[in-house]
Amino acid sequence: MARPFMLGAVAYDPKVVTIWEGFKPWFEAAGLPFDYMLFSNYEEQVRAQLAGVIDVAWHSPLAWLQTVRAAKKRGRTARAVAMRDTDQDLTSVVLVREGGPSSVAELKGKRIGVGAADSPQATLIPLLHLAEAGLEPGRDFEVVRHDVLLGKHGDHIGGEREAAKALLVGRLDAACIIDGNHLGFARDGTLPRAGVRVLAQTAKYDHCNFTVLDGVDSSRFEQLLLSMKYDDAKVRPLLDLEGLKEWRPGRTSGYALLERALDRFEGFEVA
């Protein structure tokens, strides 16, 4: 019997099991033999895909670029075949306390909180934004990392929440979080109505995608993914868990900021 179409995902939360255990019978009922493997970190998932252990990887934006670069070294190519509607056009923000710095330049010499060291949204992209505005991390300001679950590329929002709380109590002068968490932290009370404000906002970027390497036929998987409808009660709970209303065809136009960040801040290559 041929191997089922094998997906790799990183287990950043127990719900990841629920999600893929839910999708597995759905794909199979639609005629695609499907299975999944879970990894504890994206770097191992990148290596597993390069080794042909998995056919498609549900990759963070950083893992996508790690794959693109590692594949290139091997003379191969990677494609982003699909992504969530919620993966497109994100921004991150730099928060300060009310009465704190009133411009990016005033962050010089300050303590700035970021998320996990490998978080594109809460660390790499905001630090790039500040660097391109003339403030070099580590030299012009102190970077305070909130390393929750390293290797998971910031998928867990714990690091951002820690940074926001540290800003509120005065342990930080600024904190970097994704726009959706600005809304979420206001709603759940982490960020009080008054007391913090948005000092800077990055340009738009894209987040996760399903990555496939050359030589792998993922057409049926893509077709089925794009056919999922939020109105369908069978898949809606899974889409809710995964945080989307619809899957969209993959695009690679939203990774330019992270590319520049990787060029600037070294140490994220997967050999």
Added chain:
Amino acid sequence: MSTSASADLGGLSLGGGGHLLLRRALTKVEPGERVTVTNGNETLHVDLPAWCRAEGHVLRGNEVEKGTANRWAGAERAGTASTPSADAPPTWGLAARGARVEAGGPHFSYPLHERHEVWSDDAARLYAQAAAAQWDPAKAIPWSETPKLEAEVEDAVVQVMTYLVENETAALQVPAAFVARLHPHFREVMQLLAVQAADEARHIEVFTRRALLVRSEPGLSTAGGQASLKTLLDEPDFALASCLLSVLGEGSFLSLLQFLRENAPDAVTREVTKLAAQDEARHVAFGLSHLQRHASHDASLRGRLASAVEQRHRALAHTAGLNAEVFDALVLLAAGSWEPAAIAAGFRRVQALERDMHEGRAMRLERLGFPRAEAERLASLHTRNFM
């Protein structure tokens, strides 16, 4: 598509309540139509794109184009609020009767989901009556009037109370077990069974308290008595369990509690048995009314009820039935003393009680549609343990 509505956020942030105003405006337009957002707070430029993304809407400038994702596609009402449906599907789950239930929810496993198995048109009235008749054990009983009985008469009261406690424990556990198996769509029945269990909780409390009012320990619990009660707990069928417990068992207990009230040697015993009897009368009424309704929908029910009575009789044939200690205690309690003439009178009263119980069972079985002779026969097969 053109703008067809607007949402004035009144300076609120989307994370601080503004989303209600925006969502309200969006409910008034169709998917693809737009709502213009005005008067947001200073973080709207951060929050609005994030909100639209999460909600599945498209942001075009300061206009929100309503998305097509619809959580309520395929939703259905859990019947109608006023009238229970003939069959309640597992997907309605815990929803209020008549509520609109989102599709894709969990499937609940409620074995009792058909109206004809559980419903009584009396349920709402009996529940309301029960809720209004809840008495406070601390205040309703004259606990300060400590009985001063002959030592052996006190022992007899303690033995009867001990027996009542274990019977009422079974009478609590049987409806409690069915509450969890009953589809909540039949709300009134669920409420009635719950309050029935709560009634028994109070009975257990007051009978225990009377048993320990003078003595420090309760009396005897027999193997035969427990075997009889266990057959009630082991009966998985709601109709059969209701017939055995409520119609026959609690029906017999109505006579017993009436007997205890009339023959009580002290005020506390009189009051606890009087109040318990009022509650038990409701339990019997519900048992009768839902079984009458069930029998009118299902011609095979009476045959199954008769088999259940016979089967329980066979299962208990090897047991001692009512323990001698309880029987003798009832005689002594009714006698009030060891005078032979009093004992003789007490004995006659207990015999009359047994005839009264039998007659009550036969009469209730007739009300369930059994012919007189069959009702008499089944009534005589009822457990000698009364409950």
